[in-house]
Each structure stands twice: as structure tokens, then as C-alpha cells.
Amino acid sequence: MSAPESSSGPGPEQEPGLDPGTAEELEQERARETGPVVAPVDTESRLAKALQQTMTSSWTVSVGAVLLAVVAGSIMIAFTNDGVKAASSYFFARPGDTFVALGQAIGGAYSALFRGSVVNLQATDFVTAIRPLTETLTYATPLIAAGLGVALAFRAGLFNIGGQGQMLVAAASSGWVAFGVSGVPFPLHLLMALVAGIAAGALWAGLAGLLKARTGAHEVIVTIMLNYVAFYLIAYLLATPGLLQAPGSSNPKTPPTPESAQLPSLLGDRFNLTWGFVLALLAVVGVWWLLNRSSAGFSFRAVGENPRAARVAGIDTGRATVNSMLVAGGLVGLAGASQVLGGVTTGFSSDIDAGIGFDAITVALLGGSNPWGVLAAGILFGAFKAGGTTMQAAEGVPSDIVLVVQSLIVLFIAAPPLIRAIFRLPDPNRRRSPKKTKATRNRKEAAA
Amino acid sequence: MSADHKTTQLDVPLSETTRTVTVVTWKAASVLLAVTVLYALLLVAVPHSGDTRFLLSHRGDFFQIPVIVLPAGPVGWVCGAVMLAATAFAAVRTARRTRTPLWLVVLFALAALTGFLAWAGAGSPRDLSVVGLLGGAVLWSVPFVYGALGGVIGERAGVVNIAIEAQLLGAAFTAAIVSSITNSAVAGLVAAVFAGALVSLVLGLFAITYHVNQVIVGVVLNVLVVGLTSFLYSQVLVPGAETLNSTTRFSSIPIPVLSDIPVLGPVLFDQPLLIYLMFIAVPTVWYALNRTRWGLRLRAVGEHPKAADTVGIDVVRTRYNAVLVAGAVAGLGGAFYTTVYLSQFGENMTGGAGYIALAAVIFGKWDPVRAAFAGLLFGFASNLQNVLSVVGSPVPSQFMLMVPYVVTLLAVAGLVGRSRPPAASGEPYIKG
Incomplete structure (x- = not known):
């Protein structure tokens, strides 16, 4: 998309690795200037397009963004910490105490976050030390899968806000196969449950795609409504004996997942990490292949970029919409299935989606709707989740602060000019451009 | 909802002559039919006899209206008949290449709602407070x-x-x-x-x-x-x-x-x-x-x-x-x-x-x-829960709670159709 908008955009996306000669660049600039103006883009492609913004920011900006977000989190911790409050009441008598308290509160919180998500340095043996990292990957598994689902839909120009519903039906259908079918040996039973979950998620999202393709119903409304329908459907299944409810219980909760349908653990019984993570990794590769190497993926992207042009080029946009939603739902369904078969095997209730359907949107956006980006973003968010739990337990800092830091990072990364302004970083566009200014000047003269 | 707009959404081929082209689709009629069929299925599959007590005023109100007691069965079928008639009318209008008018949809919705409530509250000793139903809807x-x-x-x-x-x-x-x-x-x-x-x-x-x-x-x-x-x-x-x-x-x-x-x-x-x-x-x-x-x-x-x-x-x-x-x-x-x-x-x-x-x-x-x-x-959808939990519902309450969202889905698919956002919605404006 070297459309006029992006050429004058704020992000450093116009950084040609090899600078062509001045004349050539001038020519290109002119071509861009006078080139066909992209038709008023509707809802579809604005998503896909500006998502690039999150991806194209340079490393310094990312580091700055993380730094700023951490500082903001620190301020919040400092203002609400009891020790700091106590010490600051006699700040002018002994200012040192306040700073010590500040250090303890903030340092304690962030070291707990690190201890809970990467490596536990206080541990005596290797397994305990490395455990946090595996916890991070465990939390990341459904985030990656669902994030891929949202990202893929984004690429096809669809805002899949229905992750919650898709996860719920997937969990229910996986669970139903897991509890309802018995006597099937281990790998087969697991496979059946997985397929059932993925298929249910795919159908639930495919329904939204079908409605969009056939009647033009906006996918945002349809997926939100389907969230509610799924929620009540699961609530019914969980409250009805003989369906999903655990036998002999009146709680809206399922029986535990039988051994034969559980995802086996990846690193042995001392870790929670299961083969679900490997499935998520496979999904990343699969989505990458689908989007970048297959004709179906090409049609998804074409429809996402410009549905009208895609139609002119002979792509069946309706079919692309339905298919992309089917795949997206299948991926979110994988997240739902992995929750039931690997994450929460002690029986689940209607909150099995754990907000992952909505977190997935943030993951997809941070990952720039690119499968590898989603992988990285999913692991980052998984680390925040794992670390947040430890932080809350060890330091009494509510894990909600993780949400704040997390969302600030995404916001700041998406706005490189703001970070550059705050940290006085040089603007890559301006620095490298005696040529560019010249080109601009020429253009202006030509226009005058 | 879109009934009063004649030519907004679809591209109308304009010829040089002054021939007017009205675009009609069968979507509206088919959605009405679908809802009617669903409604009839409900009545047949889970028949429900008894009376429904519609409460229209509360104690202390200036005008006192006695509780209206309606037999659920006949009311349900009468409402069903009204819905069917409305559907047929919509079909006839569509066949004659005119649009389904908004009032017809409203009439249909009212009939469906009345029938549904009569059926839901049938046989319940409690009163179904219409004021509570509507007032709560406004509040929510x-x-x-x-x-x-x-x-x-x-x-x-x-x-x-x-x-x-x-x-x-x-x-x-x-x-x-x-x-x-x-x-x-x-x-x-x-x-x-x-x-x-x-x-x-x-x-x-x-x-x-x-x-x-x-x-x-x-x-x-x-x-x-x-x-x-x-x-x-x-x-x-x-x-x-x-x-x-x-x-x-x-x-x-x-x-x-x-x-x-x-x-x-x-x-x-x-x-x-x-x-x-x-x-x-x-x-x-x-x-x-x-x-x-x-x-x-x-x-x-x-x-x-x-x-x-x-x-x-x-x-x-x-x-x-x-x-x-x-x-x-x-x-x-x-x-x-x-x-x-x-x-x-x-x-x-x-x-x-x-x-x-x-x-x-x-x-x-x-x-x-x-x-x-x-x-x-x-x-209204959010409030339905409160009202139905008072009356007690014959089918699992979860399905009743699902109804408004399903209706929205059908309405969006059938009656609203393609919606066009403002052209520059979502586009940052970069001067120059």
C-alpha cells in the first residue's frame, strides 16, 4: 500500500533500504502525488491498513514505549502503596524513608512480575527456576490461537469481535466430546475433542461470515450478538443435567476432562505446559503459509485491502468473507478447545473464555495482524498474565495494573511520534532527508 | 427500519428514460416468515395453557386498571395469525415491487411480543407487570x-x-x-x-x-x-x-x-x-x-x-x-x-x-x-431477564434471554442489510 496516505504518514514506513537516485525518487514521489487516489476506503480496509503502524515502529520507539508504560505503572503503584503513604507523611523530616519505600514498592512489584513470568532467581533447583517461563507459555497458548483468529479476520477486512462466543461454543463442543464419548483410547479421543472444538468455533464464526456475505449484515453487530447467544446457550447446557452439567451436581459446572482427552504435558508432569502450545505454534506457521503462500490467503488479503478491486479482479468476495471467518473461528476454536483439554481440566463453567476473546483483539493489534507478530505479542501478554498473578500474590498489587501497562505499551508503540517527542528521539524521516526535502520543494514549485 | 428509504443502499440502474426502478428484496418477507414459523413451532412444541395476568397499573396510580387476564392459548394463536397476515401482506407487497412499510414491521413486532409474553406468563400466579417491563426497558x-x-x-x-x-x-x-x-x-x-x-x-x-x-x-x-x-x-x-x-x-x-x-x-x-x-x-x-x-x-x-x-x-x-x-x-x-x-x-x-x-x-x-x-x-432485552424471572418461564430461561439477540441478528440480516458508515470514518486526516 504505497498509497498517498502512507507516503506522508507519520510512521517511518517509508524507509527504503536502498535509496534509488534522487531523480528516480522524485519520479516516484510525483507518481504517488498524481497517482490514482484510492477510492474512499470503507470500514473494511482501514483496519488492515493502519495496523501496519504498530509493526513498522523501530526498536528504540518500542523500548521507549515499554519504559513509559512501566513508569506509568510505577506511579500508580507508588500512589497506592501503604508503605509509601506512611513514609510520605513525614517526607520533609526524613525524605530518605519515602524513597526507600518507593523503591521497595515499585521494585518489589516489578521483580515479582519478572519472577512470575521469566525466571525465578530465588529458586534452589532448576525446575522451579524455569517454571515461570513455562507458565508464561501456558498462558500464551490460547492468546496466540485466538489472536491468530482475530488477526486473520483483520487481514480479510473483518473485525471479529466475537472471540468470546466462538471460544464458548468451541469449549462446549470439545467438552461434550470429552465427557460424553467414552471408551475411545487416548490419542483418538483427544483428536476428536479437538476437531469438535475447532469445527464448532469455525461454524459459529462462519455463520457471521455467511450473514455478512449474503445479507450485508455488519460483522461487528453479528459477532457481538452471537457472543450473547453463545453465552446463554452454554449457560443452558451447563445448567441442564445430562448435557454438560457434572452428574450429581447442581452447580453450572462440567465434570473434569477425562485423561484420554487431555493434551499431554510437554515437559513432564512438573510443568503445566501442554502440547497445546505446540498446536498454537503450528497454527502460527499454518496461518503464515495460508496468508502468504496460498491463493485462498491471497484472496483474503485482497478483499481486506480493497474489496471492490478484488471483485473486479475476479475474486468471489462473498466466499472469501465466509472462508476467512471459518478459518478465523477455527483458530479461536482451537483456543477454546485448548482451554478445556489443557488449561482447565478440572471442569469448567461459563467463564471458560476468561476474556481471551477480547484480549485476542489487543494481541492481534499489537502483533500487527501478522502471524509472527501475534506469536510475540501472545507470549508478551502471556508473560504479563503469569507475572501479574505472582505480583498480586506476593506483593498485594492488584494484577489489574498489568492491563494498564499492557494497554499503554500498545498505545505508545502505535504512536511513534509521541514517543520521539517525549524522549527527544530524532525523527528518522527528517534526519535522512536532504533529498526528501528537496523533492518536496520541487514538488511545491511544480504545483505553484 | 430502512423501509422509508427507497434507494439508498442498492445501486439503482438509471436509464435515460424516466423509468423508475424500485429495488425490492425478499429479505424482509422471508425474515418475517422465519420468525412466524419459529413462533408457531414454540406454540406447538411447548403448548401452554392457562391464563396470563397482565398488570397495567400499580397500587397508588391515579387511574386504576384492573388486571387483564387473557387466556394464553387463544391469544397466542391470534397473535400468530396477525403475524402470518403481516408476513403475507409483506410478501404481496414485495411481489408487487413495493417495499415493506415500517408500520407493518412494528405491527408484526407488537403481535409477536404480545403472543410471546402471553405464552411465557401462562399459568403463572404472578402478574406480568407491563409497566415494569417497559419502564425497566427505558431505564436499562x-x-x-x-x-x-x-x-x-x-x-x-x-x-x-x-x-x-x-x-x-x-x-x-x-x-x-x-x-x-x-x-x-x-x-x-x-x-x-x-x-x-x-x-x-x-x-x-x-x-x-x-x-x-x-x-x-x-x-x-x-x-x-x-x-x-x-x-x-x-x-x-x-x-x-x-x-x-x-x-x-x-x-x-x-x-x-x-x-x-x-x-x-x-x-x-x-x-x-x-x-x-x-x-x-x-x-x-x-x-x-x-x-x-x-x-x-x-x-x-x-x-x-x-x-x-x-x-x-x-x-x-x-x-x-x-x-x-x-x-x-x-x-x-x-x-x-x-x-x-x-x-x-x-x-x-x-x-x-x-x-x-x-x-x-x-x-x-x-x-x-x-x-x-x-x-x-x-x-428491553436486558430487562426481559428481570421480568421473566418474576413470572417464571416455561422453557429454560436461557433461551428466553437469547431471544432478543437472535431477533437482532435476524433484523440486521433481514431488515437492515448493508449499512454504510460515514465515508471517512476511521480515516486519519493528514493535511497536504
């Missing part, structure tokens, strides 16, 4: 309607407002604190307005000034505000619950004379201040958008910012202006939670209402009045 629609109005204002100016949820939640939180400290619901309301506008300011800063994708900013702001309010809730509001989190609420103000009208009186004119404000806000927003210079500029900026810029409209300023107003309006909706509904703030208490409001915006096709009615529909 408050956050949806204000949120939808905020969404409409933002999007008409070209800024997608997915942060409605954040505006509602932030406003609810702020209103709780301010109302608790000052012991004044009005102060809480004012604070809520500022909180909503503050969220909008952040949205504007990133979306308008820094050209960050508006969907990203919106989604992330929602998460940010959930995190902020939950964090502060457990760190500040829980320890200081008595002083910081026990709000003064608006009480109902019955309007003299008007509130004595049977049924409609208590539903519409015996409500808290915030609801009366809503009645004023909807037409005001419509007027401001469609009949004032401010609105014309705002819409110009949302449809074609470059053209607007060319004629001297300051795009950035207009958008900031619109987004701030949108946030303030959505903030009013957020105040509902802590100054009308409950007297304290709770973690994530809006629970996705902002997303429903967003659906209402699209359902209402970016028109304030239609969006408000869509919000009212969702308010």
Missing part, C-alpha cells in the same frame, strides 16, 4: 442510548468510537467518587461528563493528532480503563468504601399530570432526571447534527475531510470538538450505573455495554434517532 436502555449517541457523533465526524465502553466505565467510576464525596448526584453527573470527555481526549490525541488507527486506540482504551478503574477500585475504593464509594442517587421525579397517564405515565414520566435528559438528548443530537452549522461541518469532515478542508473547515479542530462532545454524552450514560442503578461502583460494572452501544450505532445506521431506538431495543 440509558447507557446504550447515551453510548450510541456518543458513537454516532464521533463516527459522523470520522472518528470511530470503539472506546464507548471506556467512556461509560470511566464515567461510572468518576461519578461514584464525586457523588460519594459531595453527596450530590448532580455533581456526580457533571464529573461523569468530564470523565467521558477525558477518555475522548486521549482517543483524540492518539487518533487525530498521532494518526494511530482508531480501532486500535478504541480497543486499547477499553482495556486501559478497565485496568485503571479495577486497580483503583481495589486499592482506593474498597478501603475507603464509606466515604468514596457510597453514592447519592437520583430519585424518580414524577412529572405532574403526565405521570398519571395509564401505562405510559409511569413508564416515561416517573423516572430519574437522567432519563428525562435522555429524552431531550436524542432529538437535540439529531437537530445539532442535521440542522445546525456545527453539524453540517461535522458531517462534512466525516464524509470528505479534504473537501471540508478546502472550503476552510479546520478538520482537526472539528474532529476534536466532535469527539469531546461524544465522550461527554457517553459519560452521561456511564453515570447511570452509579447514580441511578446502584449506589456503588463495582469492578468492570459496565460489562460490555459499550460494545452493545456500538452495535446500536451500526444497527441505527449512524443516525441518532434510529440508534437510540436500537439502544431501547437492547435495553
Whole structure:
């Protein structure tokens, strides 16, 4: 998309690795200037397009963004910490105490976050030390899968806000196969449950795609409504004996997942990490292949970029919409299935989606709707989740602060000019451009 | 809902002659048929006899209406017949290449609702309070309607407002604190307005000034505000619950004379201040958008910012202006939670209402009045739960609760169809 908008955009996306000669660049600039103006883009492609913004920011900006977000989190911790409050009441008598308290509160919180998500340095043996990292990957598994689902839909120009519903039906259908079918040996039973979950998620999202393709119903409304329908459907299944409810219980909760349908653990019984993570990794590769190497993926992207042009080029946009939603739902369904078969095997209730359907949107956006980006973003968010739990337990800092830091990072990364302004970083566009200014000047003269 | 627009959505082939072409589709008729069939199936599969007691007035009302006792079976079938007739009429109209009129859809909906309620309440010893059903719907629609109005204002100016949820939640939180400290619901309301506008300011800063994708900013702001309010809730509001989190609420103000009208009186004119404000806000927003210079500029900026810029409209300023107003309006909706509904703030208490409001915006096709009615529909859906739990329902309640959302799905698919957002909605404007 070297459309006029992006050429004058704020992000450093116009950084040609090899600078062509001045004349050539001038020519290109002119071509861009006078080139066909992209038709008023509707809802579809604005998503896909500006998502690039999150991806194209340079490393310094990312580091700055993380730094700023951490500082903001620190301020919040400092203002609400009891020790700091106590010490600051006699700040002018002994200012040192306040700073010590500040250090303890903030340092304690962030070291707990690190201890809970990467490596536990206080541990005596290797397994305990490395455990946090595996916890991070465990939390990341459904985030990656669902994030891929949202990202893929984004690429096809669809805002899949229905992750919650898709996860719920997937969990229910996986669970139903897991509890309802018995006597099937281990790998087969697991496979059946997985397929059932993925298929249910795919159908639930495919329904939204079908409605969009056939009647033009906006996918945002349809997926939100389907969230509610799924929620009540699961609530019914969980409250009805003989369906999903655990036998002999009146709680809206399922029986535990039988051994034969559980995802086996990846690193042995001392870790929670299961083969679900490997499935998520496979999904990343699969989505990458689908989007970048297959004709179906090409049609998804074409429809996402410009549905009208895609139609002119002979792509069946309706079919692309339905298919992309089917795949997206299948991926979110994988997240739902992995929750039931690997994450929460002690029986689940209607909150099995754990907000992952909505977190997935943030993951997809941070990952720039690119499968590898989603992988990285999913692991980052998984680390925040794992670390947040430890932080809350060890330091009494509510894990909600993780949400704040997390969302600030995404916001700041998406706005490189703001970070550059705050940290006085040089603007890559301006620095490298005696040529560019010249080109601009020429253009202006030509226009005058 | 789209029945009164003849040629808006579909491309009408215009020939040189003055031949008029009316585009009709069978969608509306088929959706009506589908609903009728579903309804009939319900009546056949789960037959239900007995009487339904419709309560139209409460003790102490000026006019006393005796409880209307209707036999559920016959009423159900009569309503079904009306629905079938309406469907047939719609089919005939479509065959004659005329559109399904709006009144027909309304009639159909009324028949379906009456039949459904009669069937649901059949045999129950409790009264089914019509006033409670409708009044509750109006009350519950408050956050949806204000949120939808905020969404409409933002999007008409070209800024997608997915942060409605954040505006509602932030406003609810702020209103709780301010109302608790000052012991004044009005102060809480004012604070809520500022909180909503503050969220909008952040949205504007990133979306308008820094050209960050508006969907990203919106989604992330929602998460940010959930995190902020939950964090502060457990760190500040829980320890200081008595002083910081026990709000003064608006009480109902019955309007003299008007509130004595049977049924409609208590539903519409015996409500808290915030609801009366809503009645004023909807037409005001419509007027401001469609009949004032401010609105014309705002819409110009949302449809074609470059053209607007060319004629001297300051795009950035207009958008900031619109987004701030949108946030303030959505903030009013957020105040509902802590100054009308409950007297304290709770973690994530809006629970996705902002997303429903967003659906209402699209359902209402970016028109304030239609969006408000869509919000009212969702308010009705939210309230249905309370009413049905009193009456007790013959089928599992979960299915009853699902009905409004399924109906919305069908309505969006069949009656609304393709909705077209403002042309520049979601597009950052970069001058030059």
C-alpha cells in the first residue's frame, strides 16, 4: 500500500533500504502525488491498513514505549502503596524513608512480575527456576490461537469481535466430546475433542461470515450478538443435567476432562505446559503459509485491502468473507478447545473464555495482524498474565495494573511520534532527508 | 427500519428514460416468515395453557386498571395469525415491487411480543407487570442510548468510537467518587461528563493528532480503563468504601399530570432526571447534527475531510470538538450505573455495554434517532431477564434471554442489510 496516505504518514514506513537516485525518487514521489487516489476506503480496509503502524515502529520507539508504560505503572503503584503513604507523611523530616519505600514498592512489584513470568532467581533447583517461563507459555497458548483468529479476520477486512462466543461454543463442543464419548483410547479421543472444538468455533464464526456475505449484515453487530447467544446457550447446557452439567451436581459446572482427552504435558508432569502450545505454534506457521503462500490467503488479503478491486479482479468476495471467518473461528476454536483439554481440566463453567476473546483483539493489534507478530505479542501478554498473578500474590498489587501497562505499551508503540517527542528521539524521516526535502520543494514549485 | 428509504443502499440502474426502478428484496418477507414459523413451532412444541395476568397499573396510580387476564392459548394463536397476515401482506407487497412499510414491521413486532409474553406468563400466579417491563426497558436502555449517541457523533465526524465502553466505565467510576464525596448526584453527573470527555481526549490525541488507527486506540482504551478503574477500585475504593464509594442517587421525579397517564405515565414520566435528559438528548443530537452549522461541518469532515478542508473547515479542530462532545454524552450514560442503578461502583460494572452501544450505532445506521431506538431495543432485552424471572418461564430461561439477540441478528440480516458508515470514518486526516 504505497498509497498517498502512507507516503506522508507519520510512521517511518517509508524507509527504503536502498535509496534509488534522487531523480528516480522524485519520479516516484510525483507518481504517488498524481497517482490514482484510492477510492474512499470503507470500514473494511482501514483496519488492515493502519495496523501496519504498530509493526513498522523501530526498536528504540518500542523500548521507549515499554519504559513509559512501566513508569506509568510505577506511579500508580507508588500512589497506592501503604508503605509509601506512611513514609510520605513525614517526607520533609526524613525524605530518605519515602524513597526507600518507593523503591521497595515499585521494585518489589516489578521483580515479582519478572519472577512470575521469566525466571525465578530465588529458586534452589532448576525446575522451579524455569517454571515461570513455562507458565508464561501456558498462558500464551490460547492468546496466540485466538489472536491468530482475530488477526486473520483483520487481514480479510473483518473485525471479529466475537472471540468470546466462538471460544464458548468451541469449549462446549470439545467438552461434550470429552465427557460424553467414552471408551475411545487416548490419542483418538483427544483428536476428536479437538476437531469438535475447532469445527464448532469455525461454524459459529462462519455463520457471521455467511450473514455478512449474503445479507450485508455488519460483522461487528453479528459477532457481538452471537457472543450473547453463545453465552446463554452454554449457560443452558451447563445448567441442564445430562448435557454438560457434572452428574450429581447442581452447580453450572462440567465434570473434569477425562485423561484420554487431555493434551499431554510437554515437559513432564512438573510443568503445566501442554502440547497445546505446540498446536498454537503450528497454527502460527499454518496461518503464515495460508496468508502468504496460498491463493485462498491471497484472496483474503485482497478483499481486506480493497474489496471492490478484488471483485473486479475476479475474486468471489462473498466466499472469501465466509472462508476467512471459518478459518478465523477455527483458530479461536482451537483456543477454546485448548482451554478445556489443557488449561482447565478440572471442569469448567461459563467463564471458560476468561476474556481471551477480547484480549485476542489487543494481541492481534499489537502483533500487527501478522502471524509472527501475534506469536510475540501472545507470549508478551502471556508473560504479563503469569507475572501479574505472582505480583498480586506476593506483593498485594492488584494484577489489574498489568492491563494498564499492557494497554499503554500498545498505545505508545502505535504512536511513534509521541514517543520521539517525549524522549527527544530524532525523527528518522527528517534526519535522512536532504533529498526528501528537496523533492518536496520541487514538488511545491511544480504545483505553484 | 430502512423501509422509508427507497434507494439508498442498492445501486439503482438509471436509464435515460424516466423509468423508475424500485429495488425490492425478499429479505424482509422471508425474515418475517422465519420468525412466524419459529413462533408457531414454540406454540406447538411447548403448548401452554392457562391464563396470563397482565398488570397495567400499580397500587397508588391515579387511574386504576384492573388486571387483564387473557387466556394464553387463544391469544397466542391470534397473535400468530396477525403475524402470518403481516408476513403475507409483506410478501404481496414485495411481489408487487413495493417495499415493506415500517408500520407493518412494528405491527408484526407488537403481535409477536404480545403472543410471546402471553405464552411465557401462562399459568403463572404472578402478574406480568407491563409497566415494569417497559419502564425497566427505558431505564436499562440509558447507557446504550447515551453510548450510541456518543458513537454516532464521533463516527459522523470520522472518528470511530470503539472506546464507548471506556467512556461509560470511566464515567461510572468518576461519578461514584464525586457523588460519594459531595453527596450530590448532580455533581456526580457533571464529573461523569468530564470523565467521558477525558477518555475522548486521549482517543483524540492518539487518533487525530498521532494518526494511530482508531480501532486500535478504541480497543486499547477499553482495556486501559478497565485496568485503571479495577486497580483503583481495589486499592482506593474498597478501603475507603464509606466515604468514596457510597453514592447519592437520583430519585424518580414524577412529572405532574403526565405521570398519571395509564401505562405510559409511569413508564416515561416517573423516572430519574437522567432519563428525562435522555429524552431531550436524542432529538437535540439529531437537530445539532442535521440542522445546525456545527453539524453540517461535522458531517462534512466525516464524509470528505479534504473537501471540508478546502472550503476552510479546520478538520482537526472539528474532529476534536466532535469527539469531546461524544465522550461527554457517553459519560452521561456511564453515570447511570452509579447514580441511578446502584449506589456503588463495582469492578468492570459496565460489562460490555459499550460494545452493545456500538452495535446500536451500526444497527441505527449512524443516525441518532434510529440508534437510540436500537439502544431501547437492547435495553428491553436486558430487562426481559428481570421480568421473566418474576413470572417464571416455561422453557429454560436461557433461551428466553437469547431471544432478543437472535431477533437482532435476524433484523440486521433481514431488515437492515448493508449499512454504510460515514465515508471517512476511521480515516486519519493528514493535511497536504
